[in-house]
Amino acid sequence: MKKIVITGTSRGIGLELVKILAQAGHKVLALSRNQDAVKKLDLENVHFFEFDITSEEDLQKASDFVKEQWGGVDILINNAGAIINKPFEEITSEEFESVYKVNVFGVAALTRKLLPLISKEGHVVTVSSMGGVQGSMKFPGLSAYSSSKGAVITLTELLAEEYKESGPAFNVLALGAVQTEMLQEAFPGYKTPLQPAEMARYIADFSLTGNKFYNGKLLQVSSSTP
Template sequence: MANIIITGCSRGIGFELALLFADEGHQVLALSRNAKPILDLSHPNISAFPFDLCKESDLQKLNIFLKEWDTVNLLVNNAGMLLNKPFLETTAQEFREVYKVNVLGVAEIVKIVLPMMPKNGHVVNISSMGGVQGSVKFPGLSAYSSSKGALITLTELWAEEYKETGPCFNVLALGAVQTEMLEEAFPGYQALTTAREMATYIKEFGLTGHRLYNGKLLQVSNSTP
């Protein structure tokens, strides 16, 4: 059984992912700003506490918790901020907030967890089809899609830097998934994929994908977006 950290677990894909791993017997640290939904499960294999990856004090909380674990086998950076707003109406502060969550916060968590990961450990970063060069782009997503493109490049760089010592780094560019975050950004849009379906795929990839992939971007989408 693995020790697994997942961010963005209050709802949607992260919530389903934490539950799937825990039901298989893995030990899961489920991190999100709103920890109540995951704590309400009272699952014996899930640990959780309120966590904002942009706050230094919460990053220190993570450091303290990890003293209870000998190793971290899998890190899934799932937390994200989606902003749908015309570029000229997007403030510099809004741009910074999106990048703090989708890029800088991920980098800070990787810094903390990396020393605890074995050579065969796996870091899975959750990006978006909007961040893939050459993919169809949509107006209003300047901050979000560009930040997800940065995450793709970071993944490739980390895989190269740690290819001799591990862990492996891979990134999944997801298409539209029917989650609360999607509904908030695009009211009325109906995606073809449920959060549970996508979480099931990510679970299997997290546990096995590093055997065949390192530094790779996989496009996980059956639609445009």
């Protein structure tokens, strides 16, 4: 049984991860701004509270919970994400920064808060995007999103190197298009054959076992061009 922290659990892949990992018997701390969907699951081994990854107070709250209730954590899945689809000349500095606050600064801040509590044999998995992979197809309007996803790829590689002697392992998954609410909000009408539950099953398995085979690696998880 693992102790697992997951961000971005209000819907989509994050919510499916909570279901899969909790039903497999693991302890899960589900962190998101809206907890209604997680609450409705009514799973005994799922803990949750409203959480804003850009809030220092909430970051400390998550750290305190792990320390006081669990004594440590085995797996951190950085799944929370923000996206804005807007032409570069029209996106404001505030909008650009808001994406980075969630996708980059929040990931770094939560990882830093929990790192002293993560098992040396633990695993930090960050969910990125194919849009952040160098040389991949890029889409107009995603300057903030894709560049932020590229940043966490490099961050993962750096952290793996920095902690390679002491652990934990750090890996990053660059996902292709998945039929999530966030995708629909950014690209109304766009259809992809891959459903959130399918991708969540892959991420859950990788989170549990991937650190046996990988550290500091970017894995491209996409069956399509994007």
